[in-house]
Amino acid sequence: AVVSTQSTGNIEGLGGTISEEKIGADREIRSILAMPILTDTRQVLGVVEILNKKGEERFDRNDESLFEAFTLFCGLGIYNVVNFERLLKANSAQKVVLEILSYHASASKDEVAIIERKEIPSASELNILNYDFGDHTLDRDQTVLATVRMFMDLDLVNKFRID
Numbered sequence: 001a002v003v004s005t006q007s008t009g010n011i012e013g014l015g016g017t018i019s020e021e022k023i024g025a026d027r028e029i030r031s032i033l034a035m036p037i038l039t040d041t042r043q044v045l046g047v048v049e050i051l052n053k054k055g056e057e058r059f060d061r062n063d064e065s066l067f068e069a070f071t072l073f074c075g076l077g078i079y080n081v082v083n084f085e086r087l088l089k090a091n092s093a094q095k096v097v098l099e100i101l102s103y104h105a106s107a108s109k110d111e112v113a114i115i116e117r118k119e120i121p122s123a124s125e126l127n128i129l130n131y132d133f134g135d136h137t138l139d140r141d142q143t144v145l146a147t148v149r150m151f152m153d154l155d156l157v158n159k160f161r162i163d
Helices: 002-008 061-105 109-117 140-153
Strands: 012-018 029-038 044-051
Touching: 029 061, 044 061, 109 140
Parallel strands: none
Antiparallel strands: 012 029, 029 044
16 A cells, blocks of 8 residues: 555555555554655655554545545645755855855955055045946955945945944
8 A cells, every 4th residue: 555655646545354464564454544745746755554443444535534634744744844954954055155255255454454554535536436437447455445435425334333
């Protein structure tokens, strides 16, 4: 029943006494209900099987409906675990990228001291207000000074409380 359900994705129910050799069980099996655990795209994740309905020979439609609800919850649980694991993996990757970027984006104390000693030129001196401005003409220090000028002119220093 499990193999058939796994390959077809269909509900399998068997009733009557089933030979122990047929399913490899060490007890009498009177009834089996096997149901697939499906993804949202109807791909089979696994199969759940229940055996020997208490007091009756076969599982009925009501049993199937209840069991189907159970397998839906199983599918949702597995889906949530898989997505949570993906989220954790993505967060870990993001942390690594942020650490690398912050390492490369940080300046040494000497570099900061050099920039602090320089006067911040006006926007017109830097030519940053012209449509044809291109930062590729600026060296590294001039790029930093132009960025500071833009922050000051846009009042980002006060808005974001930058020291």
